[in-house]
Amino acid sequence: MIRSDKLTARNFPSAQEEAAQQAASFEADFDANPPSAYRLAFTDTDFLVRPELRPVRMQLELLKPELVQQELNIQSTVVIFGSARIADREAAQAAVDAARAANDSEALLRAERRLLMSGYYEEARRFARLITEHTKDHAHPLYVVTGGGPGIMEAGNRGAHDAGGRSIGLNIVLPHEQRPNQYITPELCFRFHYFGLRKMHFLIRSVALAAFPGGYGTLDELFETLTLIQTGKCRRRPILLFGRDFWSRLIDFDLLLDTGMISPGDEQLFHYVETADEAWALLMKEYDIGSAVPAGNGSGNGTP
Numbered sequence: 001m002i003r004s005d006k007l008t009a010r011n012f013p014s015a016q017e018e019a020a021q022q023a024a025s026f027e028a029d030f031d032a033n034p035p036s037a038y039r040l041a042f043t044d045t046d047f048l049v050r051p052e053l054r055p056v057r058m059q060l061e062l063l064k065p066e067l068v069q070q071e072l073n074i075q076s077t078v079v080i081f082g083s084a085r086i087a088d089r090e091a092a093q094a095a096v097d098a099a100r101a102a103n104d105s106e107a108l109l110r111a112e113r114r115l116l117m118s119g120y121y122e123e124a125r126r127f128a129r130l131i132t133e134h135t136k137d138h139a140h141p142l143y144v145v146t147g148g149g150p151g152i153m154e155a156g157n158r159g160a161h162d163a164g165g166r167s168i169g170l171n172i173v174l175p176h177e178q179r180p181n182q183y184i185t186p187e188l189c190f191r192f193h194y195f196g197l198r199k200m201h202f203l204i205r206s207v208a209l210a211a212f213p214g215g216y217g218t219l220d221e222l223f224e225t226l227t228l229i230q231t232g233k234c235r236r237r238p239i240l241l242f243g244r245d246f247w248s249r250l251i252d253f254d255l256l257l258d259t260g261m262i263s264p265g266d267e268q269l270f271h272y273v274e275t276a277d278e279a280w281a282l283l284m285k286e287y288d289i290g291s292a293v294p295a296g297n298g299s300g301n302g303t304p
Contacts, residue, residue, distance in 0.1 A: 019043050061197045065170075065190045069205070072187070077145040077168065077205040078131050078283070080124055081221045082152025082212025082242075083117075088125075092118035120212045120242060121155045127210060127276035128159025128167070134280075134289065136165040143168055145202065148180045148189065152212045157183035170198050199224055208238040208283055213246045229269055230262075236269070238286050240279045244272040 013021070022040055036046050048057065087095070092115040099108035128144045135141040144160045146153035148169030160167035161183040169184035171191045180189050192198035202221065211222045222241075228234040241247045256262045273279045284290050 015042060058194060058197060061192060061194055062200065065201050066204075068187070068190075069168075072166075074143050074168070074188075075205060076140055076207050077143045078128075079202050079206045079209045079221070080128060080144055080146050080152065080156035080212070081202075081209065081214065081218050082120065082124060082155075083214035083218060084147075084149045084151035084153060085114075085215075086117050086121050086151045086155075086213070087114055088121045088155070089115070089118040117213065121152060123242060123276045124152045124155035124210070124212055125159040125162070127279050128156045129163045130159075130276055130280040131283070132160040132163035132165035132167070134284075136163065138289075141165070142207065143188075143205075145170060145206070146184075147172070147217070148184055149178050150181055152214065154181035154183060157181055170201055172198055203228070203234065206237065207287065208240065210240045210242060210279060211247075212242045226269055230266055238282060239270040240273050240282065241270050242273055242279070244274065247272065 018040060019042075022043065036044055039047070041047055047053070092111070095111040096108065096115050099111045131142050131144055143166060144156050145168040146156040148157075148171035153169070157167045157169060158181070166185040166188060167183070168188040169180050169190065171178055171180050171189065172195065173191065173193050180191075190201070192201075199221065203225065209221070209225050211218055222239070225239060229236050229239075253262070253267045257264065257267060271282060273282065
């Protein structure tokens with residue numbers, strides 16, 4: 001009888017085995033504190049963080065989330081981006097009540113503005129729930145991906161969580177520590193040092209970008225995607241701007257057209273939407289999701 005376990009056995013120790021053996025030998029050789037030169041390169045943090053190793057660190061940061069998502073068969077994502085400062089309606093209302101009770105007119109004005117903006121939190125949460133509910137049993141489900149923090153990002157992960165599905169959080173190391181929100185699927189909660197590589201992972205698998213009101217970070221992601229599509233560096237996909245009033249006041253696309261800064265037709269690279277239902281209907285039409293065949297119930301589907 002052929003011993004298949006012997007035929008497929010490793011010829012060399014794994015990196016994990018080598019690292020464990022090295023750690024065990026430290027105590028005998030160097031009182032558990034060996035010099036950097038003696039450590040295996042891949043276990044030597046002091047070596048890995050040297051400036052000369054930046055290309056290696058960038059490669060690792062690109063590769064780690066890629067391998068994890070491949071292993072979990074994540075192929076298509078919807079990016080939900082927006083301000084970290086937009087609170088859910090309950091928290092926003094509590095701030096209004098507190099300001100009124102304190103008779104603080106300035107705080108009340110700020111709180112009322114936050115309450116008005118909280119509608120976007122609720123729409124982001126609902127949009128993520130619709131995406132997850134309607135595709136999680138399909139052969140090619142759509143996964144919500146956010147920046148992993150609070151506000152609109154939390155709303156996106158929370159909506160997927162409400163629907164009993166998985167979602168992704170791409171966190172970033174910031175001077176003022178960003179903490180991942182509690183609704184991200186733990187095995188899909190990533191952390192980046194390099195903004196550029198995080199931005200790549202937002203777009204590698206995305207089939208749509210939903211941009212809610214936000215600041216510099218939201219604008220950065222929006223214009224990055226618009227530029228890549230406009231220049232043909234990536235395929236065209238729906239870009240959904242939630243809140244026509246906000247976006248049309250913030251960015252004068254007509255001025256860009258009138259002055260020749262963008263070409264006729266570039267203003268059609270995005271869609272204004274107001275509600276989660278409107279956005280979801282657009283995605284269903286774009287990808288024929290309504291006729292998709294759930295996994296295990298046949299072949300062929302309209303999902304990306």
